[in-house]
Amino acid sequence: MTFSQEIRQAADPIFEAIFNHPFVQGIAKGDLRSEQLIHYVKQDFEYLNSFMRIYGTAIAKCPTREDMAMFNEQISFVLHSEIHPHNNFCDVAGVRYEDLQGYALSPSSHHYIRHMLTVAHEGDLGDILAVLLPCPWTYWEIGVKLLEEVKPDPSHPFYDWISFYGNRTDTITHQFCARLDQWAEQTTPAHRARMKEHFLLSCQFEYMFWDMAYTLQDWPVPMEVARV
Numbered sequence: 001m002t003f004s005q006e007i008r009q010a011a012d013p014i015f016e017a018i019f020n021h022p023f024v025q026g027i028a029k030g031d032l033r034s035e036q037l038i039h040y041v042k043q044d045f046e047y048l049n050s051f052m053r054i055y056g057t058a059i060a061k062c063p064t065r066e067d068m069a070m071f072n073e074q075i076s077f078v079l080h081s082e083i084h085p086h087n088n089f090c091d092v093a094g095v096r097y098e099d100l101q102g103y104a105l106s107p108s109s110h111h112y113i114r115h116m117l118t119v120a121h122e123g124d125l126g127d128i129l130a131v132l133l134p135c136p137w138t139y140w141e142i143g144v145k146l147l148e149e150v151k152p153d154p155s156h157p158f159y160d161w162i163s164f165y166g167n168r169t170d171t172i173t174h175q176f177c178a179r180l181d182q183w184a185e186q187t188t189p190a191h192r193a194r195m196k197e198h199f200l201l202s203c204q205f206e207y208m209f210w211d212m213a214y215t216l217q218d219w220p221v222p223m224e225v226a227r228v
Contacts, residue, residue, distance in 0.1 A: 003184035003192060004133075004177035007199045011134070014203040018138055019145055021207065023214040027142075028150050030157040034093040040213035041086050041093075042103040047209070048078050050113040051135065057120040058128045067125065070175055077172070088160040107219060108212040112205035119198050126183035129176050130195035134202040137173045139165045 001009075008015075018024060023040070026032035055071045055078075062068045083097070090097045105113065119131040143165025146152070152159045184192050211217070 002177075002181045003195075004181050007130070007196050008137070010196065011200055011203045014200070014207055015138065015141065018203075018207050018210060019142065021210045021214070023210040024142055024146075026214070027158045027161060028146050032092075034095075035216060036213055037089040037093040038095060038100060039106075039216050041089050041097070041100045043106055043109045043209070043213065044086065045101050046103065046105055047109055047113060048082060050117065051132070052078050054116050054120045054128065054132065058125065058132075061125050061128065063125070067179065070172075070179070074172060085161040085164045088158060088164075092157045104223075106212050106217045108205065108208040108217055112202070112209060115201060115205060123194075123198075126180065126187060126191065126195050127198055129180040129183065131198040131202050133173070133176045133180065133199060134206050136176070138203070138206045140168060140173050142166075143168065 023032065023036065026036070052075050055075050058071045059068050062071065087097050090100065116131050119127050123131075143162055145166075146162045147166035150156070150162065152162050156162070180195070184195065187195075
């Protein structure tokens with residue numbers, strides 16, 4: 001069993017909980033409320049901005065140009081492609097994507113981003129791969145599962161979202177897994193344990209992100225935060 005297979009097996013209960021979460025099931029059924037979609041897009045826009053910054057940190061720690069190219073391609077993907085599922089949610093919610101940008105982070109989004117940033121700045125490339133991997137991996141599996149179970153046609157409100165993630169060959173998940181497996185083979189048992197912990201915590205935060213959007217999570221004491 002490879003290291004990536006090992007950590008995926010350990011995370012299986014979290015993946016199953018994500019598949020069964022009411023937000024993900026709401027995508028399948030097409031019955032999410034507008035305010036839930038809006039809250040998700042507001043948070044995911046800011047989350048992906050931070051994700052790209054972490055890719056930048058990863059590039060600074062890459063030992064080869066091949067690794068640099070892998071992360072650079074992902075920055076381009078987020079900037080130019082991952083706006084499409086956001087726009088699907090905005091269309092269903094009846095809002096403009098441009099109006100949902102520049103909002104403050106919710107508690108779960110804040111904690112998830114800080115978790116990844118800390119690992120990226122304190123760790124090496126193996127740590128960064130492990131902490132980033134749950135995001136593309138969970139979305140790919142969600143998309144594939146919904147395509148197989150829902151078999152949506154273009155009349156489904158979230159057809160574009162499901163098709164975007166489900167029809168991807170998801171090269172990035174395979175690339176990250178292959179590179180992480182190489183790193184794991186060359187490092188110590190203590191480092192492998194640390195990378196596994198990073199991965200599992202990010203999986204937990206992926207679940208919490210869906211839950212944040214579904215429950216419209218906010219800080220317990222409301223604060224007026226200026227938009228950027």
